[in-house]
Amino acid sequence: MASKNASKSKRAKPPRPRRSGKTGLPAGSLVYLGERKTEHAAITLIEYSPDELKETRFESLADCHSCAPLLPKVWLNVHGLHEPEVMAEIGRRFKLHPLVLEDILNTDQRPKVDDYGDYLFLVARFFDHDEANLTVTSEQVSFVIGHDFVLTFQERPTGRFDPVREWLRADKGRIRSLGCDYLAYALLDLVVDRYFTVLEQVGERSEDLEDALMAKPDAALLQTLHQLKRETLTLRRAIWPLREVINTLVRNEGRFFAPETQLYLRDIYDHTVHLIESLEAIRDLIAGMLDIYLSSISNRVNQEVRTLTVFAIIFMPATLISGIFGMNFKAMPLLDAGNGFLIAIGLMIGVASTLGLIFWRRRWIG
Amino acid sequence: MASKNASKSKRAKPPRPRRSGKTGLPAGSLVYLGERKTEHAAITLIEYSPDELKETRFESLADCHSCAPLLPKVWLNVHGLHEPEVMAEIGRRFKLHPLVLEDILNTDQRPKVDDYGDYLFLVARFFDHDEANLTVTSEQVSFVIGHDFVLTFQERPTGRFDPVREWLRADKGRIRSLGCDYLAYALLDLVVDRYFTVLEQVGERSEDLEDALMAKPDAALLQTLHQLKRETLTLRRAIWPLREVINTLVRNEGRFFAPETQLYLRDIYDHTVHLIESLEAIRDLIAGMLDIYLSSISNRVNQEVRTLTVFAIIFMPATLISGIFGMNFKAMPLLDAGNGFLIAIGLMIGVASTLGLIFWRRRWIG
Amino acid sequence: MASKNASKSKRAKPPRPRRSGKTGLPAGSLVYLGERKTEHAAITLIEYSPDELKETRFESLADCHSCAPLLPKVWLNVHGLHEPEVMAEIGRRFKLHPLVLEDILNTDQRPKVDDYGDYLFLVARFFDHDEANLTVTSEQVSFVIGHDFVLTFQERPTGRFDPVREWLRADKGRIRSLGCDYLAYALLDLVVDRYFTVLEQVGERSEDLEDALMAKPDAALLQTLHQLKRETLTLRRAIWPLREVINTLVRNEGRFFAPETQLYLRDIYDHTVHLIESLEAIRDLIAGMLDIYLSSISNRVNQEVRTLTVFAIIFMPATLISGIFGMNFKAMPLLDAGNGFLIAIGLMIGVASTLGLIFWRRRWIG
Amino acid sequence: MASKNASKSKRAKPPRPRRSGKTGLPAGSLVYLGERKTEHAAITLIEYSPDELKETRFESLADCHSCAPLLPKVWLNVHGLHEPEVMAEIGRRFKLHPLVLEDILNTDQRPKVDDYGDYLFLVARFFDHDEANLTVTSEQVSFVIGHDFVLTFQERPTGRFDPVREWLRADKGRIRSLGCDYLAYALLDLVVDRYFTVLEQVGERSEDLEDALMAKPDAALLQTLHQLKRETLTLRRAIWPLREVINTLVRNEGRFFAPETQLYLRDIYDHTVHLIESLEAIRDLIAGMLDIYLSSISNRVNQEVRTLTVFAIIFMPATLISGIFGMNFKAMPLLDAGNGFLIAIGLMIGVASTLGLIFWRRRWIG
Amino acid sequence: MASKNASKSKRAKPPRPRRSGKTGLPAGSLVYLGERKTEHAAITLIEYSPDELKETRFESLADCHSCAPLLPKVWLNVHGLHEPEVMAEIGRRFKLHPLVLEDILNTDQRPKVDDYGDYLFLVARFFDHDEANLTVTSEQVSFVIGHDFVLTFQERPTGRFDPVREWLRADKGRIRSLGCDYLAYALLDLVVDRYFTVLEQVGERSEDLEDALMAKPDAALLQTLHQLKRETLTLRRAIWPLREVINTLVRNEGRFFAPETQLYLRDIYDHTVHLIESLEAIRDLIAGMLDIYLSSISNRVNQEVRTLTVFAIIFMPATLISGIFGMNFKAMPLLDAGNGFLIAIGLMIGVASTLGLIFWRRRWIG
Numbered sequence A, B, C, D, E: 001m002a003s004k005n006a007s008k009s010k011r012a013k014p015p016r017p018r019r020s021g022k023t024g025l026p027a028g029s030l031v032y033l034g035e036r037k038t039e040h041a042a043i044t045l046i047e048y049s050p051d052e053l054k055e056t057r058f059e060s061l062a063d064c065h066s067c068a069p070l071l072p073k074v075w076l077n078v079h080g081l082h083e084p085e086v087m088a089e090i091g092r093r094f095k096l097h098p099l100v101l102e103d104i105l106n107t108d109q110r111p112k113v114d115d116y117g118d119y120l121f122l123v124a125r126f127f128d129h130d131e132a133n134l135t136v137t138s139e140q141v142s143f144v145i146g147h148d149f150v151l152t153f154q155e156r157p158t159g160r161f162d163p164v165r166e167w168l169r170a171d172k173g174r175i176r177s178l179g180c181d182y183l184a185y186a187l188l189d190l191v192v193d194r195y196f197t198v199l200e201q202v203g204e205r206s207e208d209l210e211d212a213l214m215a216k217p218d219a220a221l222l223q224t225l226h227q228l229k230r231e232t233l234t235l236r237r238a239i240w241p242l243r244e245v246i247n248t249l250v251r252n253e254g255r256f257f258a259p260e261t262q263l264y265l266r267d268i269y270d271h272t273v274h275l276i277e278s279l280e281a282i283r284d285l286i287a288g289m290l291d292i293y294l295s296s297i298s299n300r301v302n303q304e305v306r307t308l309t310v311f312a313i314i315f316m317p318a319t320l321i322s323g324i325f326g327m328n329f330k331a332m333p334l335l336d337a338g339n340g341f342l343i344a345i346g347l348m349i350g351v352a353s354t355l356g357l358i359f360w361r362r363r364w365i366g
């Protein structure tokens, strides 16, 4: 029982959100399905125009109540989704549909994009490779993309959006002169780039495992193999729909993304196709490894059985000869001869050598 | 024969409706294909307007004959489909096509939606996880969705629609002010939510089985594995077409569902996609388990054959030596020497140890 | 050689039509590809109006020559296709394209529907489950559906269309008032319903086989398994295109089928989808059985090899001990002691018991 | 080395055209990729009108230079493609694009149809079943279909188009009154009909192999199985695109094929679908045979291992008993008893019988 | 550890570009992801009109700064992409989008074509078969196709475009009179033709491996098999999207390619389809080889186990008989008889011969 639990914790399955707990609640009920964090939700508001940038960080909900945006373009980022009141307040400010708020809190969404007329609602996932447990984890990141605002929602503070914050502060690539659509693109690009890192780590673990399997096929590696296979399935379930999401944005010209930004979205689309190919290559590698493992095992059985065959057959006649000369007959040839023993031993060696030669010629030995 | 029947009943296959019995009957023949229940059909009529709600429960068909709806929106729910006269009467009242009535009684329908001009006819399934037999069961639930009425038909009373009844009574989420399309949505949402519960239970059983297989691969578990696989196939046959049904409703704008309700249907659509992904993940898990099981078995054979190999090869030379010194030659070396026996035993131990060392170096031992 | 022929006849392959014999003939050559029957072709003509019904059965071709239809709606059914002159005459009367006549005689057509402007030509198959040989057989049934006539062609008289004949005679469901399109629907419904019966029989044989395999995996059952698999493939090749045929009719509104009849065709379409699902479920079951069979076999090898391992290892040391005390050394311990024999036997039992205990603890025994 | 070459020639792989030799040549370079034949190219010109037919056979290129068609409809057939000058001359006469001429000479084309405005260019393959080597071979046949001419190109004279030549001479089916499109159809029909013959031969070899495998699974049959599998793959690569070619012609109404001829093309289309089904059925049969073969092999191992198990276990105790009574202890029970030997033998037989009974009950014997 | 590294280097994996290093950089950052070469970038400019041709080769960036094209059609080829300043300068001259420059430097692009309004941007790959390491390598080649210029970018100088250079110099096929679109076609054709060479080499290695496997299935060949499988996967990932790229060009009529050139693109399209079929045929061959290998292995185990069975069973009774006559009973039959020994030996030979005969009849021997 103890070892069973141990192996369970070793596989390090993340606690899955349980949807069944929401059965019977009306649509739009704000129930956070992720793990409850102890800290407060953290809200960061960045307002900017080509010439100015204003950053505000709210420590509590009360602060948030009293402030109104001063500059034309707004990026509001929220960390920590376990306080439904905060979400409800944001929903009121930006006129968000209850289903949008519900989806932000249901953190097991698959990537998707929904058009709500006044804004786009987009869900994606940030992946991480847990070096300690050798597993991948992920958290939901939600975007609300309006004409003059971008809202982003994350389960916990990760600093993954920091590069874009730096570009805004330094106005790198004139990002402050471009619209909110370009800001949304830049943030999505960070989400997509994150997958390259995770895929490279999974790919490296796959190749390490392959080398280990080539060196010595071991039953313990089979478990690792299945763990890797499951991780690639998890990644697959995130990347394939993400590609469709980006594709929808690319084709959806003019409504929320300017033609110039479309070109950049097409670039991200290329990245997602590239990610899918890398992932499928890893999956092919893993599938091939299972074949190698299984045929190695059956090959080893083969060689060991053959060794037994050869040894048994070589010893059998000698053992029979010794048995024959151990019989208690009164009248038996050779028993009284002086070189009888040597003749018997010679007979044994002769038969064994002949068999050995036959097996060597058949390449069953050596 | 007894054990065969036992194993049959253990697998707990639900009695399947036999379509072949309907061959040669004209279209629209009202023959109930499910299990015949003993109780009467139960009809519940809920009429409502934004301000009022009237609930009536008919005990017999006669009661049903005399009543006419008083309020603008009507929800009629029927439990128990084995009384064709009741169905025929409802058909006359709501001008239902004979094929609709036939489909309601053919309780092995796959989920579908048909547009009959004046109303939509929709079939779905309520799933249950039978804890005693560790199997999933399902029953058909049919919807007729008109502009000012919703009819629902279930095989037996389950109380699954009770939450919506409560919302209507309490006017939660202003459900009474919204149209019959929203009521239909709310009922469909209950159908879809039910799958989350069942999938979580099947998923848990899959993971329990995986843990058991990891701990000790056992032929008995293989049967459970195939039972689970078959259940996921059953669920698959229900969920995939259900997604298509909801998708049809989402795209079918304006005829029976108001634009606002479309958004809610899109939410259910997300749920069905989520369900399909969860189900496929469970199926991948099960497929992986079969691989693990089979390779564990072949691995065990491998190790046992190797153990035999090593033991046999270690014992064989010693046995031969004992045979040699048991031969009855007059003139044999060592026989008369005082330490002959010890030399022979030493020879045996020496050869056996040398072989043991060779196998230990090859890692065939330990 | 005899047993080979026996197994061949046991598999009961139906004689396949040989298309290659038609190479080099001009298109529209009337060559019947089925088995040549000895009886005459039988032609039944049913003419009807809402009020009248006239049934004529032609015994010979000459009778057919002299008659002309009197009532507005006509159903001509032909049994036996081996008399090309009959077919040619019918073709002249109803102005059928030579390719239609050719297709009627090529009785290995896959289900299809072709629009010839003045009429639809439709091919389907009637299936049968041969209880004696435990195999499925099928024969082609062809429909020509015009605005005021329906022609049906069958290879031999089966009585499968009798229910519709009865409805026409009794004017059940007012079938005589409805158009020829409804008659065509009613006949197609009989074709589709037939599949339910056959699928149920195949499904039952599959489940019986599964029970037999569970009870005792046997090489003989493997042959049955492959026979069943092949039958499901045969059914698959008939049902999948049949669904497409019906689907074409459903979408092809207004030309040959009135809107009201479309609803009925949609009902048959549901049936074909249902059939496909049942068939795929049976195929999944069969695929699962092969897995069970193969893993049962490998599991049995496993257990038998283990038994050998355990026995061999338990006996080997005892045999060696007996050999050691059978050596002919002058000076050997214990030989002269009074309890030497018992000590030796005790040693044997002790070593064997110890090994037995070790194996029992490893669960290799019991 | 000798046996390797032998097995290579046995597989009888046709010399494959090598495309790489054309790298760096400009488009339209006329290089024949097939096997170089020694005979001259043979050109047959058939000109016809409803009332007349003129056949000319050119022995050398010079003859071809001086002649011009006299009748409105022309069919030019060329055998032997290894003389680029002949091809270039034909290209000039019929204004063919250099890419068309190149494709005619590249005889490893997959079936396709290209619209060049003034004519259609169509490539297909004639298959043959080589009875001696038990393999399929194929050669390319190219069609150029204009409004008043049809050109056909074959690698060598096969006589496969002779039936159409006979119809033209005899004006069978009034083929001379119909357009060049009907001539093209008639020739295509011959190409398609050829596949039926080849598929029947492959199908028969598959069934023969199945019977042989059922009778006695043999490693030599495995090679035949893979040869057959490869042939079905070759056929598949020819038939699937051919179906698409015909389908393109069927949909491409009015440009080169009159509506009446469309009906005939639809008939060929049916044939290609039928061919694909037959081919896939053969492939399923072959896949099933591999399963049967592998499980037969593993089943045989199973039975032989079991036989060994039973024999070894039955002999082991008897051998031990003989060893025990062969020990040289002074004081041993039974040795001096008169019936000691019989008791020992009885003990051996008793233990062996008991074990035999146990195994018989477990059905491991008999 | 040493052998692990050895096997790693043996597999000769090319260093993969690491995308993760670009995370957090703004779009259009010019970072070369391939291997850094030591030589300078080499730029070759070919300007031409129907009558003239001017070739210039720039040794350093400074030379490139001062020159402007004199003739109407321009082909600029760049070898070596590791100098971002060169790329930036070219980008300024030809007004290329930063994303185009970025893609040229990201040399792990999958084949694609993007329309940037003023020019097409196309990425493909040149493949090579490394004879020494028996593996395939590839490098990216990028095209920018404008109305009067073609830019090509390669990672290193390979001379693969030399044939087109020769055609331009000799005005072969009047290439100088045709537009830049024909030049782009001619270069693309070289890219596609390259695949034929590589596929033929991979195909030959596959057939060599098959012959080796047929001759003697060996565990070492399995590794080669998996190496080949992986190479075909690499080729697949390059060829399938390349087909789509060419298909896009074929359908994209009139914008950058004249109708006449479309015909030539369609020819390349045929080539890519042909390549895909050849590749899939190789992949089928490889898949079949794995089957043959695995069944050969299991077949060999089978025969060796059988040999053991037969030998063991033949020796066992003889060994038992010798044991029986070696027992030390006082009163034993035959011991004192003169021919006792011969009778015993005869008994042994008799039993062994009988068993041998039985096995020979069952065909377990010979």
Ligand SMILES: [Mg+2]
Pocket (backbone or CB within 6 Å): A022, A023, A024, A025, A026, A027, B189, B190, B193
């Ligand atoms: Mg809900």
Ligand SMILES: [Mg+2]
Pocket (backbone or CB within 6 Å): A027, A028, B189, B267, B268, B271
């Ligand atoms: Mg919901």
Ligand SMILES: [Mg+2]
Pocket (backbone or CB within 6 Å): A111, A123, A124, A125, A126, A238, A239, A242
């Ligand atoms: Mg994502």
Ligand SMILES: [Mg+2]
Pocket (backbone or CB within 6 Å): A207, A210, A211
């Ligand atoms: Mg590797």
Ligand SMILES: [Mg+2]
Pocket (backbone or CB within 6 Å): A109, A110, A111, A125, A237, A238
């Ligand atoms: Mg996801």
Ligand SMILES: [Mg+2]
Pocket (backbone or CB within 6 Å): A267, A270, E099, E102, E103
């Ligand atoms: Mg890019």
Ligand SMILES: [Mg+2]
Pocket (backbone or CB within 6 Å): B022, B023, B024, B025, B026, B027, C189, C190, C193
């Ligand atoms: Mg019916």
Ligand SMILES: [Mg+2]
Pocket (backbone or CB within 6 Å): B027, B028, C189, C267, C268, C271
């Ligand atoms: Mg029906």
Ligand SMILES: [Mg+2]
Pocket (backbone or CB within 6 Å): B111, B123, B124, B125, B126, B238, B239, B242
């Ligand atoms: Mg359902």
Ligand SMILES: [Mg+2]
Pocket (backbone or CB within 6 Å): B207, B210, B211
């Ligand atoms: Mg688990």
Ligand SMILES: [Mg+2]
Pocket (backbone or CB within 6 Å): B109, B110, B111, B125, B237, B238
């Ligand atoms: Mg269902």
Ligand SMILES: [Mg+2]
Pocket (backbone or CB within 6 Å): A099, A102, A103, B267, B270
């Ligand atoms: Mg939602």
Ligand SMILES: [Mg+2]
Pocket (backbone or CB within 6 Å): C022, C023, C024, C025, C026, C027, D189, D190, D193
């Ligand atoms: Mg024909």
Ligand SMILES: [Mg+2]
Pocket (backbone or CB within 6 Å): C027, C028, D189, D267, D268, D271
């Ligand atoms: Mg035909």
Ligand SMILES: [Mg+2]
Pocket (backbone or CB within 6 Å): C111, C123, C124, C125, C126, C238, C239, C242
């Ligand atoms: Mg049919």
Ligand SMILES: [Mg+2]
Pocket (backbone or CB within 6 Å): B011, C207, C210, C211
């Ligand atoms: Mg069952």
